[in-house]
Amino acid sequence: MVILVIGTVLFPETAIPPMCNPLRHTLSLWSPVVATLLLCPSVPYRVDDESIIARISFSTPKLTVYLVLFVVVLLLTVSRLQFPAIVKLVDWALGNKIVFWRRVIMNLCMLVAIVMPIFTFHGIARMVMIIFDIFVVMIASFGNLQIPAAVLRIVLALWSLRVILPYVHGDLENVDQNNLGEQKNLVKSLVIFFVMVLGQGILYIVGGILEIFSFILRRSLTRHAGFRGPQGLEYVNLYYAYVFDKCMKGAVLAPEKTSLITFAVDSLNSGSPKKQLYGLKMLHIFLEKDPLKTKAISELTTSIETMTCLINMLGWTSEGDKDIRLFAAKELKDPLLDGSPKAKQDSLIQQVNRNGQTSPMLKRLKELSKYCLIPRKEPTNMDEQNSHVLRCWKRITKRWSVPEEEPSTDQDILPLLGMLILDKLASFDLENCIEISRATGLISKIIEFTSSRTEMTNINETQQALLKGSSLELLRRFSSTKGEFGVILRQKVSENLFLLNHLADILDDSGSSQELRELTSELLRNLAMVGNTKEEIGQIRVIISRLMHAFLSQDALSSTDSGQRLRMKSGQALTVLAMESADNCYVMLEEPGYAFIKELTLMIHSDRYRYVASILLRNMCVHARPKLCSSDLKEISYIVREVLEGIMDAEGTELEVLVGLSSQICKATPDGFARELEHGQIKEAFVKRLVDALNSNMIPNAHCPGIRRAIVEHAIYMMESNTVYTSCFKNCRMMEALLMVERTPSRTEKYRFFSGDAGLMEHSILLSTLVAEAKELMGRE
Incomplete structure (x- = not known):
């Protein structure tokens, strides 16, 4: 039982499946200490060949090794106890690297514990103990059946060769002379066969020994692939097992080539949610690295099954599927919808346009993108606290360590990713815009994100600005749609009772960026074309006031490219608001702090804003002629x-x-x-x-x-x-x-x-x- 328990520590994959988790955890935690204690009675004794009776024979080196072994095993066991004080102390001393080194040191200790009984015996008894230790290793290696199978091959091959070799050397007394030639050929064939079996067994043993050191290559692959943290190691371990299985099923000399990207894609199509999440996370890492981005896009865009799986994941709205939904949205973001010039691959949508068979997949994407707009709490990452004393040690072990996982970026908000997908769909086809607008509550949810008083309490100011900007961009695209579809979409957007107040808050907020103001101005211009919307906008005086300030501003920011775009969009919004609306024209004329007519006449002399100012001045003359004073008319005559x-x-x-x-x-x-x-x-x-x-x-x-x-x-x-x-x-x-x-x-x-x-x-x-x-x-x- 001790041997089996030690085996579960050295090779966790050999643990007994029916064992319940608490029992397994207890055995895994305390079995090294128990095994070391059971070794204690053999330390002060010595057994010779002449007498089976054990005699006390104190050996200082042996006792020292045992004490060091016991102390190390005890400390490692205590470090695994889940007491806050112990965890804090261990983290302060070694940080997260204790997880790796604790396992390595414990395995070495168990190896010492297996070898130590050999020094208790001498002569034939020692050989018996060595054979017994080999037997222990074989039992402990049942997680890898190649090693016991290899040992069996070697034993059978040696025994068979021992039987056959006398025939090779000429001992042919019992051989039929009439069939001598055939028997000689049979003996040579058997020798060749058992030599091959012996060689196969030796190779398997060598492979098993080399597999012990595969962790070095696996850690190197983890670093080169850009994986981080314990999960990165788990990705590579799963990939290692996946490739090993492929090689064992296929040809030995020409195994099927399986890259990490292929493994990630295959994981998406598996039935295991855990593997699917791992596959999504790996693909997300690959899509952020230029050398791997091209291959990842190629793998994804050429597999309709994989793309369908990704799209369907957007509809997984249960509590346990939040991370899967988030990373599925990331994979469907810009790389697949925009395509990649370096990859020379068409975007997913362009392929759908050419291939009618994939149209149901695009339709499914339109239907499920709305689920991305359901808010969720993002995981937070604690910063690692580094010890000043161990900086030198960390530099030494850096080569063999795996980088920590990076914190989530601002773009990791699921609603933001959902709106990016919807925006790309809307930019591709006018019919997509109509289908998106028909989704129940989708327009209202998008408009809700334009508010500064969102119900999402787990996002910071930067994330709020990104979310607001993406929602405004999507609404702007809807309202800018041309043709009859555009008329329907503008009507749909303008019917929301809260949108104008949200837009007024954006313009009135001194913290709003010029990009947000520009999007807001363009959206107001488009909405003013709908029915009586311009009159409703004019009743919110702050909107016209802020638009006039942006259009007539002469500060330093207005001379920049973004400032000039803002001035143009604000002026265009004012021109549409002034058309066929005497009330709005009066509001503009009465805005304090500006001589509006004079400002417009001055702008007519400039090339950039001449025509916008001309349309505004014409509307003032048409609808606000009674309000124009003599000075205004004089400015016009100039x-x-x-x-x-x-x-x-x-x-x-x-x-x-x-x-x-x-x-x-x-x-x-x-x-x-x-x-x-x-x-x-x-x-x-x-x-x-x-x-x-x-x-x-x-x-x-x-x-x-x-x-x-x-x-x-x-x-x-x-x-x-x-x-x-x-x-x-x-x-x-x-x-x-x-x-x-x-x-x-x-x-x-x-x-x-x-x-x-x-x-x-x-x-x-x-x-x-x-x-x-x-x-x-x-x-x-």
Whole structure:
């Protein structure tokens, strides 16, 4: 029994399976001490060949070795006791490396305990003890059946050769002379056969001995693979057993090549949750290392079975499957959805697009990605406390130690990973966006993460910012979708009752980054296109106030690339909010601290923000004309020349914007407009430019759908202000151009702008009505 217990310590895999865990733990803990104590009676005795009677024979070296052995075994056993004081003391002294060295030292002690009885006997008795020790090692090695099998091979081969060799040397008395030739061949064949058996046994013994030292190579592989902590060692041990099994089942000289990556992928497809988690963790490590990333992506993307398994893991929402769900989301993150230039592999989604058979897998991914948005608590890692006294020792053992596991990064939040997957799906196909939006409660969950008052109490500020940014990015992508799908998605997002308040908090928070503000501004711009949403936004004064501050800001940050993008997006949001909304225009004009009209006229002189400022100024003239004071009108008159010169050179959308602004300036300050035309002597040239632009844009397009409307409006305001312009338009054949517009109506001209093939924000006055009014003015002369 002692021999068997010692065997379970030396080779844990040989432990008796039916043994209950507490009993097994107790035997594993105390059996070395018991075995050492049982050795005590043999220490002061000596047995000779002549007499079987043991006699007391004190040996100082033997006694010293035994005492050292007992003290070491006792200390190692005490160090395994789970008392807080002992654990703290051991960790302070040796840290986590005690786990490795304790096992090595204990194994060496048990080896000494097995060898020590040999020195109690002499002569034949000692040989008997040596054979007995060999028998002990064989029993203890039953976890590896190769060693006893190898010993059996060697014994049988030696015994057989002993029987056969006399025949080889010519002892043929009992041999039939008639069959002498055949018997000689049989003897030689048997000699060759048993020599091969003997060699096989010896090789197995050598292999068993070398296997004892395989821990060195396994630790080296653990370090080179980037694994950390005790789990890293366990990965390699499982891989070692996996490869060994493959080699034993296949050919010896040409074994099947099995890499760590292949082992990790095979572990995913196993039925064991533990192995699946280990496989996911290994793949996560490989995908973070450039040399292995290419091979890992290749293995994953070429196996539909593996990808299906990963996708299905996202739906494992039970308490025990949190880690599996987290790491499955990591594997489906950027490497697989974006592809890798170095790997020269298409992304998973691109492969799905080409191969119709994999479409159910992508559909499953869409359905299960929402489970990633369920919050969970992330595991925390305690920092290792290093002892100053043992730094030298740690440097010595560093080569053989395994690095500690790194703490989780900020990107390890499962909801964040889920939104990254959804974002990639949404960017690939418009239909994906619709399917995502139809998932029950998914949009609401995404919007919930935009709040600064999230219910997730286990994340820090950095993680909160990442989560908020990813949710805003996903909502921005939804709201930026073009076509009819975009109309549906914007309506879906705008229906949430809490979103606008969350966006207002982001803009009003001084700690919000420029990236968050930029995403928020773009999202507000897109949502303002939906029904009465712009009016609801305008009622939250802080939103317009912060957008104006970002657009009109002249600080140092506004000159950076990110600052310029923020200014542009904020200005675009303001332009959409001002369209067909007198209330929002009044709010902008009344914002304290700004001379809004003057700021806009100054920005028109710059190239970067000219057209955004022009649209805003036009809307102010259209909807807030009663609120404009004389100083505002004076500022507007200063930019007439700049606008007129721009119209003479602009084309497309820029021409539509400038003509629209010029028409409103003509209506707001007709005297200033006329004075500038006369002073520059460009009246006829300007009128001709308008008529030519009208004739050259008889086929409206989505890029500038309102250019004919803007020109006709401008002509109306000019003729209303002074009949002199009527003659100029007639001379330039304006009537023929108006008749052509009347004969070529277009549905695109009903809308202010387009998102894909969907028109947004209809005009309140039809173009045909404006044409009729212009024709009537020309006929009055």
